[in-house]
Amino acid sequence: MADLRTSIGKLELANPVMTASGTFGYGTEFADFVDLDKLGGVIVKGTTLHHREGNPYPRMAETPSGMLNAVGLQNKGVDYFCEKIYPTIKDYKTNMIVNVSGSAVEDYVATAERINALENIPAIELNISCPNVKQGGMAFGVTAKGAAEVVSAVRKAYDKTLIVKLSPNVTDITEIARAAEAAGADSVSLINTLLGMAIDAERRRPVLSTVTGGMSGPAVKPIALRMVWQVAKAVNIPVVGLGGITNATDAIEFLLAGASAIEVGTANFMDPAVTGKIVDGINEYLDRHGFASVRDIIGALEV
Amino acid sequence: MKKYILDLTVRDNVSVGKQMILLRLTADEPLPEMLPGQFVEVRVDQTPTVMLRRPISIHYYNKENNELGLLVQLVGDGTRWMATLKAGDTLNLVLPLGNGFTLPTDTAVRPLLIGGGVGVAPLPYLGMKLKEMGVEPTFLLGSRTENELVQIAEFEKVGRVFITTENGAVGEQGYVTQHSVLVKEQFDQVYTCGPKPMMVAVARWAKGAGVACEVSLENKMACGVGACLCCVEDTKEGNVCVCKEGPVFSIDKLSWQI
Incomplete structure (x- = not known):
């Protein structure tokens, strides 16, 4: 049995396997399939300051080896999370991490402040892919300036581990990653979904109510892996890798590319028990290759 | 109800009408209790065109002979793959999912x-x-x-x-x-x-x-357990997941213009 422990800054993980926000609910939805305490972390669904109804149905389109979603951050707001959801998840031994979203800097800050007060939430993942309503609707995460603005504001209000989730829909993701690092992020996670589109030719209509949506699943893995590799070389903070991870081999590829931990997303829909299998598979790989610790393979890609 | 991921064995698979199949499935272990109106999610990711599980209604569940029946309309690559299954083949299902129909408490009901x-x-x-x-x-x-x-x-x-x-x-x-x-x-x-x-x-x-x-309801869904929020229906309480809060709804709860 290899040592599977890893860390994201000061956050200690029992192993590198976490779940991606929006694909695993609050974890409890999957408790019949996976021992949640066996996971390195559970990143719960995107939480905003106020209740959001999300986008109209249809919100999902299946694509070759992937899917598009246009959920639109449906959630009941941070107060509901603190009062109703937190008590049901706080006693798990795994790291329960909250994904925080918003459309104004003040909203991100107010949400992060509320989460900061929750003893058993050791970290947040800041989703900076949301449109900035005050700056013409362009997402914070698509410019270095926008990313720096929101990350530095949240940094001042939040003193636990701050992971910033990066959008791949940019010209140079390393520039955004460096801006997040300079603004005080403890870690960056990538990639969020890729902007895509699906058309129903028979009806001559878009499949999604929002026309475009976020693409995820095995099809995006090579892009995610490339971006993780680039960002890991560009920053000195730990990188969390995600995008199309479906099995232990995929997870190991991200670790080799430089990720200190990984997130499993869409694969949870194919096999609700997959996260536990990935933990076991990483251990099996380490034993088979004679590595004592998972840390030995992080960034160990030989080029 | 506790949910399971199970490998079931195909007892037989027959064509029904022109565009449907009836799959009869069983297992070595007793199948868990399933209620009318609940559904299963069938793993069909054998080709690149199909990744997500297919939600299929429980056609019947027979406790005595430990059998689950699925009546499946052949509409795409996933269901057409299901049509190729033969007796003895294995099929992976997540079950039982969702809430069933409300059974009457009074036997005089019509x-x-x-x-x-x-x-x-x-x-x-x-x-x-x-x-x-x-x-x-x-x-x-x-x-x-x-x-x-x-x-x-x-x-x-x-x-x-x-x-x-x-x-x-x-x-x-x-x-x-x-x-x-x-x-x-x-x-x-x-x-x-x-x-x-x-x-x-x-x-x-x-x-x-x-x-x-x-x-x-049969809104297009992904996870089947209320996590991804893709299959929502507009109700008087806002958008709710058909997979978790449904698939069965009283019409009084929906926002349909009726």
Whole structure:
């Protein structure tokens, strides 16, 4: 049995396997399939300051080896999370991490402040892919300036581990990653979904109510892996890798590319028990290759 | 109810009508309890074109012979792959998912089970449960032509069966909501599953007649357990997941214009 422990800054993980926000609910939805305490972390669904109804149905389109979603951050707001959801998840031994979203800097800050007060939430993942309503609707995460603005504001209000989730829909993701690092992020996670589109030719209509949506699943893995590799070389903070991870081999590829931990997303829909299998598979790989610790393979890609 | 991921064995797989199959599945271990109106998610990711599980209604669950039946319409690569399964093959399912139909507490109730197309799938099991309780179910089944009418003999074993076809080949000509039985007889509870326009028409009729009505929705879904928020239906309480809060809803809860 290899040592599977890893860390994201000061956050200690029992192993590198976490779940991606929006694909695993609050974890409890999957408790019949996976021992949640066996996971390195559970990143719960995107939480905003106020209740959001999300986008109209249809919100999902299946694509070759992937899917598009246009959920639109449906959630009941941070107060509901603190009062109703937190008590049901706080006693798990795994790291329960909250994904925080918003459309104004003040909203991100107010949400992060509320989460900061929750003893058993050791970290947040800041989703900076949301449109900035005050700056013409362009997402914070698509410019270095926008990313720096929101990350530095949240940094001042939040003193636990701050992971910033990066959008791949940019010209140079390393520039955004460096801006997040300079603004005080403890870690960056990538990639969020890729902007895509699906058309129903028979009806001559878009499949999604929002026309475009976020693409995820095995099809995006090579892009995610490339971006993780680039960002890991560009920053000195730990990188969390995600995008199309479906099995232990995929997870190991991200670790080799430089990720200190990984997130499993869409694969949870194919096999609700997959996260536990990935933990076991990483251990099996380490034993088979004679590595004592998972840390030995992080960034160990030989080029 | 606890949910399971199980490898089931195909007992047999037969064509039903022109575009459907009936899959009979079993397992070495006893299958978990399943309720009428619940569904399963079938793993079909054998090709790059198909990744997500396919949500399929429970057609019947027979505890005595440890058998689960799925009536599947062949609409895409996932379901067409299911049509190639043979006796002895293994199929991976997540089950049971969602909430079933609300069973009556009074055996004097007169339920009407209205199905259209492959939407008839969850109704036989509901009918069987009602019959076990001592309640006489009545089925009203609609289709475009005689070709989409399937499993009629199975329905007749459970209760009375009335039929409409749009071309008039079998039963009365027209839509289910035009059948004379709706005028001639009194019903206290309607359960329906089928194409959305049909369910909306049934809901409108039931509301007008003052009859309680439950509909089973089949919005496109991914996770099946209320995590991804893709399959939402607009209700009086906002967007809710069909997979977790449904698939069965009372029409009083929906935001349908009826």
